[in-house]
Amino acid sequence: MNFQMEKSPSQGMLSNDVCDVLIIGAGVVGCAMARRFTLEGARVAILEKATDILDGASKANSAILHTGFDAPPGSIELACIREGYREYQEIYKGMGLVKEDCGAHVVAWSSNEVDNLEGIHAQAHENGVMDVRLISAKQLQNAEPNLSTKALAAIAVPRESIIDPWSAPYAYLAQAQKNGAEVFLSAGVSGGKFDSGIWTLSTTRGTIKAKHVINCAGLYGDLVEEAVLGEANFQITPRKGQFVVFDKAASKLVNSVILPVPTSRTIGIVVFRTVFGNLAVGPTAEDQQSRCDASVDEDAVKALIADGIAKIPDLKDMPITALYAGLRPASELKEYRILPQAKKNWISVGGIRSTGLSGALGIAQHVFKLYQKMGLKHKKLKNPMVPIANVLAEKAHRDWQRKDHGDIICHCEMVSEREIKRALEEPLPARSLAGLKRQTRVTMGRCQGFYCTARLAELTKDHFETPLSEKI
Amino acid sequence: MGKAFNNDEAPIDVAVIGGGPAGLSAATTLKQAGIARVVVFEREPEAGGIPRHCGHYPFGMREFKWPLKGPAYAAKLVARAKRAGVEFSLNTSVVEANRSGLLRVVTSAGPKSLSAKRVIYATGVRETPRSARLVSGPRVQGVLNTGALQSMVYLEGRRPFKRPVIIGTELVAFSAIMTCAHAGMKPVAMIEQNTSVTARWPTALFPWINNIPLLMETKLVEIKGGDRVREIVVRNGKGETRTIECDGVILTGQFVPEASLGRMGHIKVDPATRGPSVDQWGRCSDPTYFATGNLLRPVETAGRSWQEGKQTGLWVAADLAGKLPHYEQKAHPVRVEPTLIYAMPQRIYRNNLDAQDVAGMTHVQLRVVKPIKGELIASIGEHVIWRKNISAKPERRIEVPIAELDTSTSSNNQGEIVFSLVSQA
Ligand SMILES: Cc1cc2nc3c(=O)[nH]c(=O)nc-3n(C[C@H](O)[C@H](O)[C@H](O)COP(=O)(O)OP(=O)(O)OC[C@H]3O[C@@H](n4cnc5c(N)ncnc54)[C@H](O)[C@@H]3O)c2cc1C
Ligand SMILES: Cc1cc2nc3c(=O)[nH]c(=O)nc-3n(C[C@H](O)[C@H](O)[C@H](O)COP(=O)(O)OP(=O)(O)OC[C@H]3O[C@@H](n4cnc5c(N)ncnc54)[C@H](O)[C@@H]3O)c2cc1C
Numbered sequence: 001m002n003f004q005m006e007k008s009p010s011q012g013m014l015s016n017d018v019c020d021v022l023i024i025g026a027g028v029v030g031c032a033m034a035r036r037f038t039l040e041g042a043r044v045a046i047l048e049k050a051t052d053i054l055d056g057a058s059k060a061n062s063a064i065l066h067t068g069f070d071a072p073p074g075s076i077e078l079a080c081i082r083e084g085y086r087e088y089q090e091i092y093k094g095m096g097l098v099k100e101d102c103g104a105h106v107v108a109w110s111s112n113e114v115d116n117l118e119g120i121h122a123q124a125h126e127n128g129v130m131d132v133r134l135i136s137a138k139q140l141q142n143a144e145p146n147l148s149t150k151a152l153a154a155i156a157v158p159r160e161s162i163i164d165p166w167s168a169p170y171a172y173l174a175q176a177q178k179n180g181a182e183v184f185l186s187a188g189v190s191g192g193k194f195d196s197g198i199w200t201l202s203t204t205r206g207t208i209k210a211k212h213v214i215n216c217a218g219l220y221g222d223l224v225e226e227a228v229l230g231e232a233n234f235q236i237t238p239r240k241g242q243f244v245v246f247d248k249a250a251s252k253l254v255n256s257v258i259l260p261v262p263t264s265r266t267i268g269i270v271v272f273r274t275v276f277g278n279l280a281v282g283p284t285a286e287d288q289q290s291r292c293d294a295s296v297d298e299d300a301v302k303a304l305i306a307d308g309i310a311k312i313p314d315l316k317d318m319p320i321t322a323l324y325a326g327l328r329p330a331s332e333l334k335e336y337r338i339l340p341q342a343k344k345n346w347i348s349v350g351g352i353r354s355t356g357l358s359g360a361l362g363i364a365q366h367v368f369k370l371y372q373k374m375g376l377k378h379k380k381l382k383n384p385m386v387p388i389a390n391v392l393a394e395k396a397h398r399d400w401q402r403k404d405h406g407d408i409i410c411h412c413e414m415v416s417e418r419e420i421k422r423a424l425e426e427p428l429p430a431r432s433l434a435g436l437k438r439q440t441r442v443t444m445g446r447c448q449g450f451y452c453t454a455r456l457a458e459l460t461k462d463h464f465e466t467p468l469s470e471k472i
Numbered sequence: 473m474g475k476a477f478n479n480d481e482a483p484i485d486v487a488v489i490g491g492g493p494a495g496l497s498a499a500t501t502l503k504q505a506g507i508a509r510v511v512v513f514e515r516e517p518e519a520g521g522i523p524r525h526c527g528h529y530p531f532g533m534r535e536f537k538w539p540l541k542g543p544a545y546a547a548k549l550v551a552r553a554k555r556a557g558v559e560f561s562l563n564t565s566v567v568e569a570n571r572s573g574l575l576r577v578v579t580s581a582g583p584k585s586l587s588a589k590r591v592i593y594a595t596g597v598r599e600t601p602r603s604a605r606l607v608s609g610p611r612v613q614g615v616l617n618t619g620a621l622q623s624m625v626y627l628e629g630r631r632p633f634k635r636p637v638i639i640g641t642e643l644v645a646f647s648a649i650m651t652c653a654h655a656g657m658k659p660v661a662m663i664e665q666n667t668s669v670t671a672r673w674p675t676a677l678f679p680w681i682n683n684i685p686l687l688m689e690t691k692l693v694e695i696k697g698g699d700r701v702r703e704i705v706v707r708n709g710k711g712e713t714r715t716i717e718c719d720g721v722i723l724t725g726q727f728v729p730e731a732s733l734g735r736m737g738h739i740k741v742d743p744a745t746r747g748p749s750v751d752q753w754g755r756c757s758d759p760t761y762f763a764t765g766n767l768l769r770p771v772e773t774a775g776r777s778w779q780e781g782k783q784t785g786l787w788v789a790a791d792l793a794g795k796l797p798h799y800e801q802k803a804h805p806v807r808v809e810p811t812l813i814y815a816m817p818q819r820i821y822r823n824n825l826d827a828q829d830v831a832g833m834t835h836v837q838l839r840v841v842k843p844i845k846g847e848l849i850a851s852i853g854e855h856v857i858w859r860k861n862i863s864a865k866p867e868r869r870i871e872v873p874i875a876e877l878d879t880s881t882s883s884n885n886q887g888e889i890v891f892s893l894v895s896q897a
Contacts, residue, residue: 245603247732247735248732248736249732249735249736293610294610294611295608295609295610296608296609296610297608297609297694298606298607298608298693301606302606317743319604319728319746320603320604320606321603321604322603323603323606324611400578400582400583401578401582401583402582403580403581403582404580404581405580405582406580407517407563407580408515408565408578411515411565412732414565414567414578432699433613434611446732447598447601447730448601448602448603448604449601449616449617449620450598450599450601450617450619450620451598451619451620453616453620453623453624453632454525454620454623454624454627454628454630455623455628457624457628457630457632458628458630461630465699466613466699466700468613468632469624469628469630469631469632470630470631471629471630472625472629472630472631472655472656
């Protein structure tokens with residue numbers, strides 16, 4: 001065993017100091033929260049039960065940065081998405097992140113759906129997304145020449161964008177960390193007590209004290225409240241979404257995000273490009289009890305493939321690269337469950353169901369305002385440090401294009417040896433294959449590890465909780 | 473004698489993408505034919521291709537008349553190429569193959585562009601991963617293709633599990649069994665979807681196979697587990713499911729050509745073979761590119777790929793000397809009906825060839841999905857141009873002599889040749 005390092009993100013005891021704000025859960029919401037509170041001058045610590053951050057709902061989504069054109073008018077969700085979009089736009093370049101303004105089309109495939117477009121258009125304008133407009137089948141064909149000619153009409157949403165769903169939250173947390181926040185991984189919260197204005201939370205790595213707690217435990221948000229507060233303010237029923245990822249060659253078949261006309265329950269099956277250069281189809285919407293089982297199933301996947309081919313006929317000759325599923329932390333209500341409990345110095349941030357990637361920065365601002373309303377003040381950081389993220393987007397200038405990157409380990413995704421070694425080191429060391437994939441994209445390409453698993457097993461041999469291999 | 477590639481020297485005559493058996497033999501042949509600069513670009517630290525990862529017999533019967541283990545075989549091919557004067561650029565990935573032989577390559581020093589008069593595209597095959605097989609279940613560690621398992625065991629001295637299930641019975645499943653035996657892993661079962669074992673097993677293997685329960689007509693339907701594989705669910709021909717406890721899954725075979733350079737660029741890829749679409753000299757849709765070896769189609773042995781590479785070397789040398797028919801001439805496209813999986817080459821020149829032209833592939837290669845007896849028919853439009861009764865199996869190539877195809881019925885020299893296999897009950 002390694003000698004215990006003080007306050008290491010991944011092992012040893014937790015901090016003895018009393019922090020101002022303790023965040024439970026390092027999903028995209030927790031990461032954005034840690035960043036906002038740190039920048040506002042609070043002493044922040046964040047606890048994550050998994051070995052790597054983004055291990056819950058945030059591990060798999062469609063990676064679309066929404067404008068909020070279709071969010072419920074007047075909702076907190078809408079306000080957070082709009083503010084989240086605005087702040088992302090403001091900070092992403094400086095942090096080395098990406099945003100591809102590919103736009104979206106809500107496509108009507110039946111006359112019923114055509115009838116619904118008016119309403120969506122009106123709602124978008126009510127929501128303040130004024131550049132949304134109705135377009136004809138012909139205009140749609142010009143914009144998306146590979147789309148099936150069965151499309152009848154559409155709404156164009158020019159500013160819907162795609163982003164890197166992992167690098168962004170990593171960058172939020174890295175900035176918090178760089179400016180003083182403490183990150184504790186493998187530290188699951190199991191209980192706590194509130195005494196004389198101070199919280200003491202017990203975790204799998206010992207106890208930690210804080211003045212305020214913000215619960216961002218996503219899929220486990222209600223369970224954390226039951227364990228710590230005795231009762232939960234909301235109940236989570238995970239809603240699974242499965243996806244199919246097609247070969248990179250397929251990404252040239254669409255330009256924008258192809259959205260269906262939504263139903264009351266879900267926005268439906270989307271065809272979208274990723275910033276990594278793939279084309280994906282999904283998600284499904286399936287309620288389930290398990291909070292961790294993100295299984296794919298053959299029938300659902302086949303239906304997605306058929307749906308994709310119906311919309312983009314040329315997809316039929318495209319190989320399939322990957323399948324994945326994500327779990328939405330859905331609650332009884334569609335609206336976000338952001339519930340402050342001033343008497344208990346506790347703020348619940350739950351039920352961030354299907355727009356958390358877009359809303360995270362806005363949610364963090366909103367929660368900070370609620371915190372200020374509790375009468376709390378800090379001195380804003382004057383010149384916060386801005387660490388630069390490692391870019392993974394296909395069109396960006398990647399590490400393999402620079403000097404001295406070592407060998408290319410993953411040939412399909414062009415992941416360099418240097419990128420892997422860096423990701424395995426502090427400050428947020430990858431300690432599972434899943435974590436390393438999110439930080440580097442290794443094995444996520446068309447061969448799915450055929451060529452690189454062996455090298456990777458060697459490179460990661462003393463790093464993972466669940467190692468890839470053992471010595472013979 | 474063999475030397476490392478230096479970009480500053482004279483222009484490259486032939487660039488070879490991929491230093492497996494096919495690329496190596498093509499390069500060696502070209503040097504022996506007197507071509508000045510032949511450079512093999514290989515993204516791994518050493519050339520040799522898949523055999524370098526296969527620490528077992530038998531390789532090299534065709535080339536060296538003696539059974540060798542994969543790595544020794546690969547080393548011999550590399551040594552032979554070096555002796556012939558082939559240059560090597562190792563740890564070099566070709567990341568773009570552009571028009572007219574313009575390549576983009578990456579080494580640790582970063583990317584650079586180069587060009588060659590001709591390019592030989594020889595990137596081989598890989599196995600179908602879990603995702604593309606649409607297997608249900610959560611993502612768990614311990615699901616590997618044979619190729620990944622072999623390089624882990626033979627190159628890194630490591631093993632990913634101890635009691636795996638082996639899926640499939642193509643010849644490569646034999647490699648999986650050998651690799652398990654070598655690394656102290658005990659397969660708990662071997663599963664085949666079809667009614668018979670796909671490969672003709674080498675008799676030397678029976679002692680090993682006898683210790684592994686073989687489940688026929690059984691399909692893998694789900695993989696279960698937490699962080700790692702815990703069990704799999706299989707379904708038999710009667711539709712009954714059962715679970716098998718195991719700590720790993722080896723997904724063997726279902727080979728696909730590694731044609732991503734083509735697919736991402738301008739070289740046409742055939743959706744049937746999933747390799748580049750070629751004529752009988754292996755010329756791609758951009759005639760500065762020639763495909764060879766297993767990239768052409770799934771799948772042949774190392775020895776056969778080596779043989780193909782050798783021919784490709786001769787054809788490329790002939791092309792450099794102006795002895796192949798002009799690419800723009802009329803050719804017959806080739807296609808198959810659904811009982812067959814593919815036909816290669818996908819484009820055939822007939823009737824109008826010059827006497828001085830070098831002959832290319834002598835046969836069209838075809839494959840079936842499952843064992844079938846029937847009449848194989850080639851036709852152009854209404855006209856049957858060739859027919860024969862055959863008995864075919866998925867692992868065996870079917871060969872149709874190009875010289876026997878009566879293309880005279882196609883007055884314009886470009887009628888589509890369609891192969892179909894009509895089953896006899
Ligand atoms: C299929 C799908 C598609 C989506 N598409 C989009 C999209 O295109 N755009 C968009 O904006 N949003 C999208 N989303 C929504 C977005 O992914 C979620 O809203 C977001 O990930 C929720 O993040 P979170 O931080 O609230 O929860 P989580 O990511 O679940 O984070 C909670 C964290 O808390 C940790 N934790 C749990 N219990 C404890 C404990 N006891 N102690 C310590 N830590 C604990 C967990 O391990 C986890 O890391 C999609 C979601 C899905 C599932
Ligand atoms: C797992 C597995 C096991 C097999 N076992 C056997 C066996 O036991 N016996 C047998 O006879 N056959 C076996 N085969 C069949 C095998 O494909 C052939 O034996 C033979 O290796 C094919 O030769 P090749 O030259 O066409 O391709 P390969 O041997 O695959 O060589 C292709 C080379 O191209 C390189 N390459 C790929 N892309 C690039 C790029 N973009 N830039 C630079 N370099 C690149 C690769 O690194 C590789 O070295 C096996 C195949 C597989 C996949």
